[in-house]
Amino acid sequence: MSEKNTFLTETQEKVLRLRNKGLTQAEVARELDSSRANICNIEKRAKKNIGKARETLMLAEKIESPVSVIIEPGEDILDAAKKLFRAADEEGIRVSLDTPELVSEIQSNANKKLDGRRASEEIKLFLNSKGDVIVS
Incomplete structure (x- = not known):
């Protein structure tokens, strides 16, 4: 499995898997011959690990993105x-958004990080080779 x-x-x-099937922590504990508190801790650590894995994947996506643009404080996001x-045109990438x-x-x-349409602090835009935009 x-x-x-x-x-x-x-x-x-x-x-x-059991929690996603709708079982309560107490039901999972009975099925796995454990305590509800232990199941709670296991689930919490699992979700934390999944969060870290997602953040790592997002970082890898940013690192591998052929296009990045920085929106400076005070810059209008329409100009960005x-x-x-x-930048996408220069790289021959079609942006998936209009x-x-x-x-x-x-x-x-x-x-x-915005004050109306203007950046109040630095914003980074990343464009992957598929044309997907990541805002950071």
Whole structure:
């Protein structure tokens, strides 16, 4: 059942599978002959490991992205979108979003770094080879 070379132990995998089937922690504990507190800890560590794995994958995606654009504080995100499209054209990559969608993506993912349409702090845009945009 368990996949090798993952960040989850076999027990963590079992607990998550049972919890995803709708079992309570107490029910999982009975099935695995453990305590509810232990199941709670196992589930918590598993979710933390999954979070770290996702963050690692996102970092790898950023590192491998052929295009990156920095939005400087005070810069209008509409101008930044134009910069990203120019950089994408230079690399021969078609951005999967149009301008309004890109502006919306920036607003959704960097809202705390924006004051209206202007960046209040540095925002980084990454474009992977498939044309997907990552806002950081």
